[in-house]
Amino acid sequence: MSAAKLNRPIRTAIVEDDPASRKMIVSLLQADPDYIVVAELAEGKAAIAALARLALDIALVDIGLPDISGIDVIRSLKSLHPQCNVLVITTFGDEKTVTSALEAGADGYLLKGTALEELKRDIRALRDGGSPLSPMIARKLLNRLQTRAADERAESAAETTLTPREHEILDMIAKGFSYAETSKICGISPATVHSHLKSVYRKLEVHSKTEAVYEARRRKLIH
Numbered sequence: 001m002s003a004a005k006l007n008r009p010i011r012t013a014i015v016e017d018d019p020a021s022r023k024m025i026v027s028l029l030q031a032d033p034d035y036i037v038v039a040e041l042a043e044g045k046a047a048i049a050a051l052a053r054l055a056l057d058i059a060l061v062d063i064g065l066p067d068i069s070g071i072d073v074i075r076s077l078k079s080l081h082p083q084c085n086v087l088v089i090t091t092f093g094d095e096k097t098v099t100s101a102l103e104a105g106a107d108g109y110l111l112k113g114t115a116l117e118e119l120k121r122d123i124r125a126l127r128d129g130g131s132p133l134s135p136m137i138a139r140k141l142l143n144r145l146q147t148r149a150a151d152e153r154a155e156s157a158a159e160t161t162l163t164p165r166e167h168e169i170l171d172m173i174a175k176g177f178s179y180a181e182t183s184k185i186c187g188i189s190p191a192t193v194h195s196h197l198k199s200v201y202r203k204l205e206v207h208s209k210t211e212a213v214y215e216a217r218r219r220k221l222i223h
Helices: 019-030 044-051 070-080 095-104 116-127 135-160 164-174 179-186 190-204 209-218
Strands: 010-015 035-041 058-061 085-090 108-111
Touching: 010 019, 010 044, 019 035, 019 116, 035 044, 044 070, 058 070, 058 116, 070 085, 070 095, 085 116, 095 108, 095 135, 108 116, 108 135, 164 179, 164 190, 164 209, 179 190, 190 209
Parallel strands: 010 035, 010 058, 058 085, 085 108
Antiparallel strands: none
């Protein structure tokens, strides 16, 4: 957020259908001169209509609204005001909901039950350009990224695993045998040798037998 914006109160809206939760957040912000609450809304459709007309700095949005999902509110708000920071405060912590909210444009994601001082700190972090996440949410996202990375590594390893025949042919090429000699020794046609080498090129992401031999040795697939 720019220095100019920080010289005036942070214009904030709360989209929360639970009266007690909404009152708690409003009271927290009203006690701080850095913030001004310009809208309190309990339904998603009304929020979309109202927030479209407001120049907001921050919106605090619940996911479980009575009419539509808070994710739809986030998506609409970010479309209209990309510069507005959106912080989710909700009871929904499942991976699908968290991912959908972040993909819709949420800049942070907190689970309800956060201590008031922590909530105040997280809202301030959001204002300053951070992306506050509840520890449980951060762990889920980390686990998701680690699982995805592991899957990609496994997929990559599977892609670069040569079949016994591919290994045999590449090893012979590396030793200087021609296609014709290799086909004769292996008892297959030269066209089949070429087909196997094309598969090797694809797996090793190379374009010639010289590159294939170099890359295979680098990966210790052949000696």
